[in-house]
Amino acid sequence: MTAIWEIDDGEEEVPGLDADGRPDPAYAARLGLIRAPFPRRALSVLIDVVVYLLVQLPLWLFAMPLVFLYLSGSLSLYGFVTHPSFLLAAIMAGATVLLTLVLGIVQFVLHGRKGTTIGKSVFGLRSVHVAKLGRPGFWRVVLRSIIVAASGLVVVGPLVMVLSPLWDSERRGRGWHDHATRVWLIDVRGGLDPYDDKRMRVARKAAEAAEIAERPGLPSLATSAASGTAPEYRPAARVSAGVLGVARTHADDDAPPVGLPDTVAPSPATARDAAPQVVLGVPTNLRGAPPERPTPRMPDRVESEPAPSAPSSVAPPPIPQASPPQPSPQPEATPPQPGLTPPAPEAASPDASVPPAPPVPPRPPAPPEGVLVLDTGQRIRVAGRVLLGRDPQARADIGDARLIAIPDDTRSISKTHLSLRVTELGVELSDLGSTNGTEIERDGQSAVVAPGAPVLAARGDTVRFGDRTFVIHLSTTDRLA
Structure with a gap:
């Protein structure tokens, strides 16, 4: 049975925390988050202050001079109210209050939900929750501003508060007001923007997922294919087939012969039934060098023979061919005798004069x-x-x-x-x-x-x-x- 305290309370699991539950700076570094540089951080605060002062200009230019006259005693209360510039001063003072209120709400909302203000947007800075690496929240930003404003009660308080990021023990550039509200300022120009959900999701998966081992180097064709052994590179060898292939290891007693023997005597059946196939100009039934064929000596002239008195069933012997073939003189044709049947021509014998068909190259294997x-x-x-x-x-x-x-x-x-x-x-x-x-x-x-x-x-x-x-x-x- 599951106890009541073992039921999931729906709390969000926060990645990047160490064993003590504190934010791990190494995890943030793996994500690609970079702390905000101190000079740009100070300039962003200066920009926010300048914007605030610009909003106050209508009050100081049109309302405060009349107020100073009243405070100095130059104007009575009746003279202050009935002064010709009183209406303009009241309008400008009201406009300043309204603009200040709108500016404050916009700054707090943007800072709480998007981690930015006008000054931070100009210099590419963002505020995030130091543990969740997300938006800091509206009330945390309000508390942070109250702490900074309260430091003004001490003469050097604001200056110390501004310089406190230089003394951060975690080297993350967090000031005292940042530690109090768990806020961290980061640089989105040089590092990852945590408010980009897609990039942040990919960065978290890359930081949390195990690294894939690099692709192993492929062995050569001559590498031993024996299972259970680590692949060992051996250079490719030329086997008896005459092509590059796998040179497998053999024992000394069963090693196959490599190369072509001097002579191989073909069987009579093979020599009688199968015509020699020529591959690369060398017959397959001759493994050694082909013997030279003697060139027959031709007579200087061929005399015509007398016509036979009876038909002969024996055909004249074929004229031997030279290698390479050379033109030979043909005997003079003998006119057939009347009443005699010319001898039938003998069927052409299988001779090397008919070139064999070239071998069909093997079909290359289909790609995977x-x-x-x-x-x-x-x-x-x-x-x-x-x-x-x-x-x-x-x-x-x-x-x-x-x-x-x-x-x-x-x-x-x-x-x-x-x-x-x-x-x-x-x-x-x-x-x-x-x-x-x-x-x-x-x-x-x-x-x-x-x-x-x-x-x-x-x-x-x-x-x-x-x-x-x-x-x-x-x-x-x-x-x-």
Whole structure:
């Protein structure tokens, strides 16, 4: 049974606190928050004071001279009221009071909800709650102003209060009034703006998520594929097939021969039934150097033979061909004798004079492909290099890539958000400096992809870019249409 004190009271969990519940400056530094520089902080206060004094000008220019005359005794009360400038002085005094009231409310509301005032906006400063790193709150700002005003009761009080940020033990530039109200002034020009919700959300996830290990270097083709052993690089070797491949290790007694032996005697059946195939000009049935074929000596002239008296079934022997073939003299044709049947021509024997068909090169393997399943259920087949974004554009540093536009009404996806490349090991992702970043979710844990650093995602990983997501499915059978 759950005790009553174990029920969740709905309190918001505040990240970035140490074991004692105090704000951790290291956590704020990981987010990218930078304390406000003291000179700009002093100038922002000066701007707020100058704006306040400008609002008081109507009172001091039109009302206070008449008041001084009355206080000095130059005017009686009746003369003060009936003075020609009394109406103008009253209007200007009322306008000054109204403007001061409006200015004070605007300054307090902006400071409490947005962490800024007129002076802080000019110099790029913001006030935040030191623990929640959010808006400080209206009443905290009011209390802070009351403390600063109360320091004026002492002669050097305002000066000490202004210089107190220099003595901050946490080195965060917080004064005594900041410590009393748990307020911290930060620089949004040089660091992160905590009032940018999207950037703050990405920064918190990056600070809290575990770092993704860098992509391991791929071994060479000659690396041993034995399981259970760490990959060890070995240079590529040339195997007996004549192409670069994997040079596997063998024992001394079972090592296969490398290279071509001197002679290989083909079997009679192979020599009789199969014609030699020529690859790169060398017959496959001859592993050594092809023997030189003797060139027959041709007679100087060919005499015609007398016509035979009877038909002969034996065809004249073929004239031997030289290698390379040379033109040879043909015997004079003998006219057929009357009443005799000319001999039938002998069928052409399979000879090396007919060149064999060239070998068909092997078909290159199809590149690896993958399927991206978007959060809307849409399936996108990808292969090679792909650029995703709201309106992706080609980049010279990436080269040829397929551009895929992802609809996004909230504009949380950058125009060219990320690039991915399908490999045999998975999908290589790279964030291209997007506004809202890229994350990989695996087994309930998420990790932020650092801009420009390629990360290898596996099958089943969920990739979040902006407010959209997709799940990676690797495919070895599907092909792009």
